[in-house]
Amino acid sequence: MSAALSESAIVRAVADQTAKRIVRKAIAALQQMEDTMSGDDSGLKTTWDEICVQVQDEQSFHWDAYDATARSILSGYIAELPKHERDALWLQTDAGNDWECEEPDDRDAYPVDDDHIVDYLANEYLYDEAGRWTNARIRAFFDRSA
DSSP states (O other): OOOOOOHHHHHHHHHHHHHHHHHHHHHHHHHHOOOOOSOGGGOOOSHHHHHHHHHHSOOOTTHHHHHHHHHHHHHHHHHTSOHHHHHHHHHTSHHHHHHHHSOGGGSOSOOOOHHHHHHHHIIIIIHHHHHHOOOHHHHHHHHHHO
């Protein structure tokens, strides 16, 4: 093995693995929820279906409710993380990047904020996945609306 040892690459890898694990769990939880607001005739069965359709097409009037639900689920999983995984995720956020660029003497000792992590996971992982996700219900929804 000839690769150079890199702290930042290790932290990124831990954060990426953690993020993917949390997002898989969040998707599974959203797939168990049958709270949809698009109507019975939409053919969508789960909250995850609704999120996917709205990410892939356009956000409905009800987007804020779906977003709040997804973020609440992510927040719950973040609260269960070991400190090193939580910290690794936070270091990937914009706030974490800004903190790393500060002079060491000017930094807060421990500025980790779960809201930053939730934003990061939602925007960089969960909604990216929703943009690629499909199933028969989602395809049928788009076929009907075309």
